[in-house]
Structures are given as structure tokens and as C-alpha cells.
Amino acid sequence: MAAEAPRSADLSRQIDEFLDLIQGAQTFLVVAHAHPDGDAVGSTLGLAKILQGQGKDVTVYNRDPVPYNFSFLPGAEEWVTEVPVNGGFDVTVVLDCAEASRIGEEFPKHGWGETIAVVDHHKTWDPGFADVYVRDVEAAATGEILFRIAARLGPITQEIAENLYCCMMTDTGSFRYSNTSPTAFRIAGELVAAGVDPWKMTSQVYENQPRERLDLLCRVLETLSISECGRLAFLRVEDEMLSGVDSDGDLTDGFINYARSIRGVEVATQLREAGGGVWRVSFRSRGAVDVSALAEKFGGGGHHNAAGCSIEAEPEEIEAELARALVEILGPA
Numbered sequence: 001m002a003a004e005a006p007r008s009a010d011l012s013r014q015i016d017e018f019l020d021l022i023q024g025a026q027t028f029l030v031v032a033h034a035h036p037d038g039d040a041v042g043s044t045l046g047l048a049k050i051l052q053g054q055g056k057d058v059t060v061y062n063r064d065p066v067p068y069n070f071s072f073l074p075g076a077e078e079w080v081t082e083v084p085v086n087g088g089f090d091v092t093v094v095l096d097c098a099e100a101s102r103i104g105e106e107f108p109k110h111g112w113g114e115t116i117a118v119v120d121h122h123k124t125w126d127p128g129f130a131d132v133y134v135r136d137v138e139a140a141a142t143g144e145i146l147f148r149i150a151a152r153l154g155p156i157t158q159e160i161a162e163n164l165y166c167c168m169m170t171d172t173g174s175f176r177y178s179n180t181s182p183t184a185f186r187i188a189g190e191l192v193a194a195g196v197d198p199w200k201m202t203s204q205v206y207e208n209q210p211r212e213r214l215d216l217l218c219r220v221l222e223t224l225s226i227s228e229c230g231r232l233a234f235l236r237v238e239d240e241m242l243s244g245v246d247s248d249g250d251l252t253d254g255f256i257n258y259a260r261s262i263r264g265v266e267v268a269t270q271l272r273e274a275g276g277g278v279w280r281v282s283f284r285s286r287g288a289v290d291v292s293a294l295a296e297k298f299g300g301g302g303h304h305n306a307a308g309c310s311i312e313a314e315p316e317e318i319e320a321e322l323a324r325a326l327v328e329i330l331g332p333a
């Protein structure tokens with residue numbers, strides 16, 4: 001397996017430090033952000049397989065269950081959604097986020113392990129959270145960084161490859177977004193060479209939808225509104241729409257892309273009821289606008305093209321406030 005050359009001396013040093021940490025430890029807790037997406041699930045299960053291949057004991061935890069379309073991934077059956085009580089872990093590895101708040105309220109201030117390590121590609125991070133960081137904001141996915149780590153440890157098994165391919169495929173929007181770099185294609189190629197069947201991955205992740213998802217999409221698309229200037233689109237997901245819909249995971253994942261796909265729209269936002277008058281707000285931009293900066297204004301964060309935050313207010317107020325903030329960023333039409 002040809003290892004992808006390190007992007008920078010700094011990344012290489014961070015990976016060395018992470019590998020040293022692994023060698024000296026035996027029991028691991030692996031966790032990613034709540035509401036896990038394909039990169040969070042694939043990197044969690046991929047790292048578990050990498051560590052197990054080194055003879056380590058691994059507990060795979062997330063506050064939320066594995067979404068239905070990722071449950072085929074190798075190792076998904078080991079995923080637990082309860083904080084292990086008598087863990088006593090040597091190391092907790094936090095993936096695809098670099099802040100305690102994104103893991104969920106249950107995550108104790110100092111983690112469960114002696115040491116916390118972060119592997120992440122988000123811009124937003126908390127420098128006081130972990131002991132060891134492997135951060136590369138140029139990486140298309142957290143799975144891309146894990147590929148570099150795995151390649152240092154030995155051959156990439158099919159089980160590792162399927163999980164890391166899931167990371168690459170989902171975080172690049174099936175190799176369509178602007179983060180689809182030559183490196184992303186090269187790594188995806190290595191993973192296919194290691195045994196990944198691209199059609200199997202596509203069909204499990206994207207063409208395995210319950211009928212209820214399309215029914216829900218119809219209801220959510222009815223809420224579509226576009227600002228006067230035509231550059232902002234809003235979608236809303238209300239609890240009521242979800243009543244009677246029974247599924248593991250978020251059936252609304254990806255709906256926001258329909259709003260962004262409208263000609264002239266620069267930023268799409270989706271409001272989702274999160275209980276207690278709080279709305280979880282997601283942003284997707286076409287590229288001109290850095291929505292992570294926008295999300296940070298409201299206490300959230302993310303990437304240039306995809307970010308989110310939570311706001312407590314009436315949905316109409318939130319939409320009006322976001323429209324004002326966005327027009328300020330975008331300038332006059």
C-alpha cells in the first residue's frame with residue numbers, strides 16, 4: 001500500500017505523536033460528534049478496525065445510533081449509545097469534531113480516558129479540549145486523515161477500507177464538492193484497490209431509502225421559501241412532520257441540498273426543531289460565502305461550505321435574523 005505523502009511537516013509530526021499515543025495504550029474509547037454523518041460513522045468504525053488490528057481493546061460509542069444507511073458498515077454491530085460506566089479507558093479518541101459540546105451533553109468534562117486525542121478536519125476547534133490533536137483542515141474528510149494513519153500501521157484491510165471510503169464519499173458529496181482534491185481521488189483509488197466495491201457503497205448509502213423519507217421530503221419541500229434577492233433559501237423541519245415516522249437516524253439528512261441546488265441561491269438554511277424552543281440550523285453555501293463564520297456568530301461552527309448552530313427563538317424570527325446576517329455578508333444584490 002503506497003502511503004499518501006504527508007501534506008506538511010506539521011501534520012506528519014501530529015501523526016507521529018498520535019501513533020506514539022496508540023503504541024503506549026491498550027484500551028480505547030472512540031467517539032464522534034452527535035447526529036453522526038457518513039464521515040463520523042465511517043471514521044469511528046474505521047479507527048476501531050485500525051486499533052483492533054493492532055491488538056487494542058476498543059469501545060465504540062456515540063450518543064446517537066448508527067443511521068440506517070450506514071448500518072451495513074463493518075463493525076456497526078459494536079456501536080453503543082450509552083456511556084460505558086466502568087470504562088477506565090487509557091485513551092478517548094474524538095473524531096470529526098474538536099469540541100466537547102459537539103459530542104453531546106453526556107460527555108464528561110475530561111472525557112473517560114486518561115488522555116483525549118482529536119482527529120478532525122473542521123476549522124472550528126477548542127485548543128483546550130484535548131491532549132493530542134491531529135488536525136488537517138485541508139483534508140476532505142476525517143477519514144482522509146485516518147487513511148494516512150492507517151497506512152503507517154500496515155496493510156489496509158477491506159473492513160478499514162469500506163469505512164474510510166464511506167467517509168470520503170459522503171463528505172465530498174460523492175466526489176462532487178470543491179473539497180474533492182487530487183488527494184481525495186487518490187485515496188479513494190487506494191481504498192477501491194483494497195477491496196471497496198463503489199456500487200455497493202452507493203447503493204447502501206444513497207439508494208436504500210425507506211419510502212417514509214420521500215414522503216417526508218414532500219412535506220419539507222412545501223416549506224421552501226426564497227428571499228427577495230433570490231440568494232437565500234429556507235427549509236423547515238417541524239416535529240409534527242416527523243410524527244409517525246419511525247427510523248434509526250436522520251431521514252432529513254441531505255434535504256438542504258435541494259434548497260442550495262436552486263439557480264441563484266448562494267446559501268441554503270434548514271431549521272429543525274430540537275426541543276424546548278430551540279432550532280438546529282444547518283447552512284450550505286455554494287462557495288462564495290463562508291458559512292462557518294456565519295454559524296460562529298450564533299455559537300456554532302463547521303466548514304466553509306457546510307456549517308450549523310442552534311438558536312432559541314421563533315422560526316420566523318430566526319429566518320429574518322439569518323436573512324439580515326447573510327445579506328450583510330453577501331452585500332447588495
Ligand SMILES: [Mn+2]
Binds near residue numbers: 039040096121142171
Ligand atoms: Mn467530516
